Amino acid sequence: MARGELEYRILQRAKELKIKTHVEDQLREVKRRINEVQRLEKKQIIQSIDGITNFEPDQTGKGYDNLYCGSWIATEDGVMSQESSKANQTACYHPILPIKRMWNAETSEEQITIAFKRSGFWREITVPKELIANSRRITDLSKYGISVTSETSKLLVKFLADVENYNDDKIPLIQSSSKLGWHGKEFLPYDKLIAFDAALKFPQIIQAIVEHGSYDIWLDHIKKIRASSYVEPRLALAASFSSAIIKFLNIASVIVDFWGMTEAGKTVMLMIAASVWACPDEGLYMGDFLTTDVELEVRSDMLNNLPLILDDTAKMRKNIRDNIEQVIYNLSSGSGKKRSNKELGSERVRTWKNAVIVNGERPLNSFAEQGGAINRIIEVGLSTERLFENPQITAETVRNNYGFAGKIFVDCLKEIDSKEIRTIHSKYRDLLTTDETMQKQVLAMAAILTADELATKYIFHDDKALTANDVKAFLTNRQQVSDGVRCYEYILGLYEEKGQHFNSQHDMVDQWGEIDYTDGVKYLNFYVNAFTEQLRIAGFSRKSFTSWAKREGLLRCNNGEKKDVYTKRISEGTNADGPYQRFISIRMVDLDEYEEERNLFK
Helix, strand or coil: CCHHHHHHHHHHHHHHCCCHHHHHHHHHHHHHHHHHHHHHHHHHHHHHHHCECCCCCCCCCCCCCCCECCCCEEECCEEECCCHHHCCCEEECCCEEEEEEEEECCCCCEEEEEEEEECCEEEEEEEEHHHHCCCCCHHHHHHHCCCCCCCCHHHHHHHHHHHHHHCCCCCCEEEEECCCEEECCEEECCCCCCEECCCCCCHHHHHHCCCECCHHHHHHHHHHHHCCCCHHHHHHHHHHHHCCCHHHHCCCCEEEEEECCCCCCHHHHHHHHHHCCCCCCECCCEEECCCCHHHHHHHHHHHCCCCEEEECHHHCCHHHHCCHHHHHHHHHHCECCCCECCCCCECCCCECCCEEEEEECCCHHHCCCCHHHHCCEEEEECCCCCCCCCHHHHHHHHHHCECCHHHHHHHHHHCCCHHHHHHHHHHHHHHHCCCCECHHHHHHHHHHHHHHHHHHHHHHCCCCCCCHHHHHHHCCEHHHHCHHHHHHHHHHHHHHHCHHHHCCCCCCCCCCEEEEEECCEEEEEEEHHHHHHHHHHHCCCHHHHHHHHHHCCCEECCCCCCCCCEEEECCECCECCCCEEEEEEEECCCHHHHHHHHCCCC
């Protein structure tokens, strides 16, 4: 008998017995209990089916294991809540779930990798845990393609948190780093035991560090370049390889600057250097000087043991130019500034050990005034207008074939005892060291030669390794680095350029002093205030220079005078006994000849 018919008969009989109202109340209660039982049974059925995520693989076959999700409905149609207070509310309109947690060894912070499916394809994104734990911040994920709004954000935060906590034993926790390069025996991004978690901050660079095209085509073309008579492209290539071994040598980062006229091939050289590791197209792996010192620190910290390659010093921003000595010191020392964070604690100090390869039409040291900064740069002036027979073919070859040699080189380094690398480095250090060479530059150039020898042995097999004699000319000697020498040459150059300021016949310009011949010796007598101002403009210290010049016999002072001034009486017309005038009196000589005479710098 049908349920409806039975209910009708019961009510008819109740009417006859005059208890219809009571029976109707009883029937309503029975119906309520039946509906409650059915609802509970339905919920149990739903939970047994939808208590796990039910996402399908995409068109490429990529998919993920199902995870327990409690009362959430998670299917190809999206994620929906089944809690009584929020039943049938949508958290996300497409498949989404956490698949991996990352613990950063440098910061002790966690990040999480989210997989989501849009337009039939699974994608992954790694973000800080704090971003998906906040309903306001999680909406930032919308720019990466995840469907989340201010209306759905709270539910999505709860869903991701529930799935992560329900599946603590299934979602792996792995060590990660925001720094490429060496981590013990592992080398990011090639080894997968440590994950790289800063891809969102540097998407172009990470996307560029891949193998593309043909290794054989790249190798054959680079071998032809190594066989040419030009040292500079070979040096750029060797500097790029050297970035991976600096960590083992316990030396400062290497800075190599290639400078010369337009169309000499400077950018193509940088492209060759970049192609060892990554795509050399502009705006991907290679950077430029349209940046800030903080951005350079962040980029260097991330690259860590991979080369920092910057194109065209002419693009240098004013904030970099005005602070160039400090920028050079930081890049060379491999350490950024100490800074406080918003909680007034100390941020992690950014560090790196790598090669820095730059180019420009004028040398980088021409922007610097301090000898200590110059000492850290290997300046390579280009010896010809064209370094490549056909630079367009070279550029196209490395654009289409790249990223192989770096990985091969790293794999070879893993099999070499670090003592062997240091032994080769010591050999080149001894060959390059003279009384005139600067130790920091010697160590840097020795690292480049060491890398080139290893690359020749394990990659090129062409017996074309650079020698110490090939590169000695690029090392700066002590005389060139001395602040005193540089200031002295600046003063002589100032006189050559603006000699009218020392000739009283030119009464239309300010007079800075005079030329004085005494006992056959030529002196440049600078008025004290004018001298101090001109050195200030050029970034030199008067006290430092005059101390050096006095020590080297190039500063004339009065007998017994401890100060740096020379005082003499000025003639006025026919009166030889005019007033006294104070000068900075500098002896004018050819430094090379003076060096030979007095052996000043030995």
